[in-house]
Amino acid sequence: MTIEFFAGRYPYILIAVLLGIGLYGMTMKRNLLKKIIGMTIFLTAVYLFFIHGAFKYGATIPVYTPELGAEAIHYMNPLPHVIVLTAIVVGVGVTGVALALLLLTYKRYGSLDEEVIIQRMRESA
Amino acid sequence: MSQLPALIPTLPILAALLSLLVGLRSLRGGYLVALAGTFAAFVASVLGIWEVTTSGQPIRYAVSGWVPPIGIEFVLDHLAAYMATLITGIGVLVLMYAPRSIRHESPGKATFTYPSMALLVAGLAGMSVTGDLFNLYVFLEIAALAAYALLATGDRAGPFATLRYLLIGAIGGGFYLLGVAFIYFSVGSINMADVAVRLPDLVESPSIMSGAVLMVVGLALKMGLFPMHFWMPDVYTNAPSSSAGLIAPIMTKVSAYAIVRLMLDVFPPGYFTEAIPIAATIGWISAAGILFGSILAIGQQDYRRMLAYSSVGQIAYVGLGIGLANPIGLIGGLLHMVNHALMKGLLFLIGGAIRWRTGLVRIPDMLGLGRKMPWTMYAFVIAVLAMVGIPPTAGFFSKVYLMIGAVQADAWVWFAVIIISSLLSGIYFFRMVEYVFKDAQEQNAAADDSATGGVTARELEGAVAGEVPASMFIPIAILSAAVILVGVFNFFIVRALLEPAVAPLVGG
Numbered sequence: 001m002t003i004e005f006f007a008g009r010y011p012y013i014l015i016a017v018l019l020g021i022g023l024y025g026m027t028m029k030r031n032l033l034k035k036i037i038g039m040t041i042f043l044t045a046v047y048l049f050f051i052h053g054a055f056k057y058g059a060t061i062p063v064y065t066p067e068l069g070a071e072a073i074h075y076m077n078p079l080p081h082v083i084v085l086t087a088i089v090v091g092v093g094v095t096g097v098a099l100a101l102l103l104l105t106y107k108r109y110g111s112l113d114e115e116v117i118i119q120r121m122r123e124s125a
Numbered sequence: 126m127s128q129l130p131a132l133i134p135t136l137p138i139l140a141a142l143l144s145l146l147v148g149l150r151s152l153r154g155g156y157l158v159a160l161a162g163t164f165a166a167f168v169a170s171v172l173g174i175w176e177v178t179t180s181g182q183p184i185r186y187a188v189s190g191w192v193p194p195i196g197i198e199f200v201l202d203h204l205a206a207y208m209a210t211l212i213t214g215i216g217v218l219v220l221m222y223a224p225r226s227i228r229h230e231s232p233g234k235a236t237f238t239y240p241s242m243a244l245l246v247a248g249l250a251g252m253s254v255t256g257d258l259f260n261l262y263v264f265l266e267i268a269a270l271a272a273y274a275l276l277a278t279g280d281r282a283g284p285f286a287t288l289r290y291l292l293i294g295a296i297g298g299g300f301y302l303l304g305v306a307f308i309y310f311s312v313g314s315i316n317m318a319d320v321a322v323r324l325p326d327l328v329e330s331p332s333i334m335s336g337a338v339l340m341v342v343g344l345a346l347k348m349g350l351f352p353m354h355f356w357m358p359d360v361y362t363n364a365p366s367s368s369a370g371l372i373a374p375i376m377t378k379v380s381a382y383a384i385v386r387l388m389l390d391v392f393p394p395g396y397f398t399e400a401i402p403i404a405a406t407i408g409w410i411s412a413a414g415i416l417f418g419s420i421l422a423i424g425q426q427d428y429r430r431m432l433a434y435s436s437v438g439q440i441a442y443v444g445l446g447i448g449l450a451n452p453i454g455l456i457g458g459l460l461h462m463v464n465h466a467l468m469k470g471l472l473f474l475i476g477g478a479i480r481w482r483t484g485l486v487r488i489p490d491m492l493g494l495g496r497k498m499p500w501t502m503y504a505f506v507i508a509v510l511a512m513v514g515i516p517p518t519a520g521f522f523s524k525v526y527l528m529i530g531a532v533q534a535d536a537w538v539w540f541a542v543i544i545i546s547s548l549l550s551g552i553y554f555f556r557m558v559e560y561v562f563k564d565a566q567e568q569n570a571a572a573d574d575s576a577t578g579g580v581t582a583r584e585l586e587g588a589v590a591g592e593v594p595a596s597m598f599i600p601i602a603i604l605s606a607a608v609i610l611v612g613v614f615n616f617f618i619v620r621a622l623l624e625p626a627v628a629p630l631v632g633g
Contacts, residue, residue, distance in 0.1 A: 042295070042296070046299050046302050049306050050306050079309075083305075086259075086263060087262075094269075094298075100277075101277055101288040104284035105285040105288060
């Protein structure tokens with residue numbers, strides 16, 4: 001029974017595990033770079049969820065082909081893919097800004113460790 | 126007129142792009158472009174209010190001609206027009222105020238600040254007019270990216286504080302997007318109106334429930350609701366005054382607005398109260414947040430940090446309105462969005478004016494400031510009266526609506542929280558009023574011109590009444606007047622805009 005349980009749901013389990021790893025990295029790790037890596041994993045899990053939801057066996061790209069007819073079953077749903085593409089662009093923007101902020105933080109405090117930075121912040125204040 | 130919903134977000138986006146291009150050649154030109162675009166969006170929003178209230182019908186706009194629910198749709202209804210006017214109005218005032226303040230606090234970064242401000246206004250205005258769940262996410266992130274850029278230009282610790290805000294924002298955005306995925310795969314649409322039509326058959330579905338919870342949790346994270354507020358004090362303390370003055374009033378409110386939008390127009394009436402108890406959860410968290418923010422604000426020595434903790438408490442009032450989930454309570458919450466935006470904007474701009482004139486940010490140093498900057502301090506007193514909630518200022522009426530709502534819902538604990546928190550804000554603000562109006566002759570701390578970091582005598586030429594330049598004083602004066610006028614005329618706002626907006630709750 002357990003085999004069937006996992007066989008039917010493994011994409012969801014993978015996505016849940018990735019979400020967990022990402023959230024763990026973002027909240028528990030002290031190193032800011034690792035937090036950003038966690039953020040990337042977290043966002044990737046969200047993209048995968050969309051891609052998995054849009055997947056169909058035996059379907060082709062959503063361009064009308066006369067031999068296949070007009071039934072939706074023969075074509076991939078383009079909308080989730082479009083959403084993921086947009087979301088990836090947004091994610092790249094967020095990661096870029098995060099890395100820029102990381103660089104500035106490192107230049108000013110000479111460390112990537114959150115606790116050390118907070119301590120140095122207190123000392124200078 | 127049917128183009129209005131599209132014009133409100135696109136004008137500032139266009140202005141942001143042009144402003145950057147022009148600004149690289151001429152700073153003044155770039156500034157004027159950003160200001161003009163934001164002002165045009167403000168005019169469009171005011172026209173939108175006029176159209177919507179006279180016709181009573183929302184204006185719908187299908188982006189690039191794709192008919193909804195296939196294409197993206199912008200919908201300008203009562204609530205959207207109300208929010209868009211608030212956002213663009215605050216944007217115009219802060220842009221007016223910004224140049225002198227930026228030149229003093231973060232010189233050399235002005236070229237990129239004005240486009241970011243226009244982009245922030247565009248993102249938030251887009252969130253309020255969009256009729257599409259995924260499009261809302263895109264505008265949410267546009268606004269967030271612009272906000273990160275604006276906040277990080279501040280003091281030494283600015284980038285680090287902003288990075289922590291970014292991480293929380295990314296989690297919030299990710300949860301929201303995940304919620305959209307759940308809704309899309311169960312309902313087959315991401316157009317808000319279309320989802321609302323199809324949902325009632327599916328209310329029992331667990332994936333709809335998960336979607337709803339994920340979306341609301343994501344937005345609540347973006348909203349800075351207690352206990353996920355911890356980025357707020359550091360971020361606002363280290364940001365330039367003009368950036369904090371733009372972001373603190375409107376940014377968190379728009380996420381709260383998105384929750385209200387989901388509750389009223391997407392999910393069936395009563396879904397957030399009966400099917401899943403998410404409204405009540407938000408209400409209790411907010412009640413805790415109100416007390417927490419107000420109590421911590423008392424101990425703060427830094428003016429900006431005090432305002433930030435006060436914001437933690439004040440955004441929770443909006444959450445309390447959502448938690449009450451009855452028409453009067455929700456009207457109170459929505460009215461408090463505008464009231465608090467005006468008051469907090471005013472307080473941050475006053476903080477910037479004090480910093481421009483004297484370089485002071487710590488409250489104990491501000492002893493006797495009322496003698497040096499009397500007009501700015503009169504504006505400060507108006508803002509304080511509104512924060513505490515003394516009639517006829519704006520802060521009083523939203524609290525009255527919230528209290529009536531609490532009585533109707535038999536939520537006596539929340540009723541008590543509102544009163545206690547008003548007293549607490551009285552404590553921390555009147556402490557500062559006492560300081561600034563105290564006779565400083567004995568200590569003569571702030572009254573001494575050589576104090577620290579203020580402007581030079583040459584820059585002071587042309588300042589209004591020897592305090593701050595007209596470009597900084599006029600926004601402060603307009604906001605002070607608005608705090609009183611919105612209070613006096615709140616009945617008309619509620620009647621014309623908010624009662625139609627909460628109608629789905631009355632029907633349900």
